[in-house]
Amino acid sequence: MLKFSNLTKTFGDKTILNNVSFQINNPAHLHVLTGESGSGKTTLLNIMFGLDHDYQGKYELFGVDSKTYKNKNWDHLRTEDIKMVFQDFKLFDQLTIYENLYLSGDFEDEEIYSILESMDLLSLKNEYVKNISGGQKQRVAIGRAVLGSPKIILLDEPTGNLDGMTTDKIMEYIIKIKNKGILFFIITHDHSILEYADVIYKLENGKIYETYQKNENELLENSPNLEKVKNIKTKKHIFTYTFLSMFRKKKRLFC
Numbered sequence: 001m002l003k004f005s006n007l008t009k010t011f012g013d014k015t016i017l018n019n020v021s022f023q024i025n026n027p028a029h030l031h032v033l034t035g036e037s038g039s040g041k042t043t044l045l046n047i048m049f050g051l052d053h054d055y056q057g058k059y060e061l062f063g064v065d066s067k068t069y070k071n072k073n074w075d076h077l078r079t080e081d082i083k084m085v086f087q088d089f090k091l092f093d094q095l096t097i098y099e100n101l102y103l104s105g106d107f108e109d110e111e112i113y114s115i116l117e118s119m120d121l122l123s124l125k126n127e128y129v130k131n132i133s134g135g136q137k138q139r140v141a142i143g144r145a146v147l148g149s150p151k152i153i154l155l156d157e158p159t160g161n162l163d164g165m166t167t168d169k170i171m172e173y174i175i176k177i178k179n180k181g182i183l184f185f186i187i188t189h190d191h192s193i194l195e196y197a198d199v200i201y202k203l204e205n206g207k208i209y210e211t212y213q214k215n216e217n218e219l220l221e222n223s224p225n226l227e228k229v230k231n232i233k234t235k236k237h238i239f240t241y242t243f244l245s246m247f248r249k250k251k252r253l254f255c
């Protein structure tokens, strides 16, 4: 879904991303990118979300070179297909939780309530955002991103200002929603998130290293490559079957 080829990003004489190539495809996995403060995590997220087009190399989103997307395409993508949960939430403090979700797009109450319920926020729906806790705000921000079931949700430091217990709760919500088929890509320097990750990318000195994959068997089971192998095997079986049938028929014909 997201593919980077030889991506380089500089600010003046500072190289933040140095010729990196990697791709993120499988929504069954929780993808987490980690790196020291100042390593370039938000810079990468801004490129992913189409807020920064000033880079060298290629970024393909949904199989299309993202530089070919016009502003109106990006608006559409950001409304329908790819959402971002910002570190500072970008919620309207003077509005209620429900209003924040309702005003974010053209959504039915039924969907809003179902998301609020799954995030344990339904009983708080009429609370003003200015009066709720950081963990609750984070859940509202995630809930708002989930509305409309986009294909990808990017999260910038979702647990940056939360304590350990709240972090665990937020991660449990994310895992629950991830199972609905949304691809989550999280950037963080919070190491406690890593234990929830299936794939971990490390950003260091401008390079990205894929460092760890949890439960390789499970990954293989869900991997599109395995699907390919299965297809090849199936095709091979069909070929062998057809060939043998023909051979048998030929034998019958000529013997």
Ligand SMILES: Nc1ncnc2c1ncn2[C@@H]1O[C@H](COP(=O)(O)OP(=O)(O)OP(=O)(O)O)[C@@H](O)[C@H]1O
Pocket (backbone or CB within 6 Å): 011, 016, 035, 036, 037, 038, 039, 040, 041, 042, 043, 044, 189
């Ligand atoms: N608009 C900009 N102009 C110049 N330099 C910038 C700009 N934005 C970011 N930088 C620099 O790029 C580097 C990476 O910044 P970035 O915000 O991506 O880091 P980060 O990994 O998200 O850090 P943190 O964990 O603290 O949020 C930093 O050295 C930062 O100063």
Ligand SMILES: [Mg+2]
Pocket (backbone or CB within 6 Å): 041, 042, 043
């Ligand atoms: Mg950052």
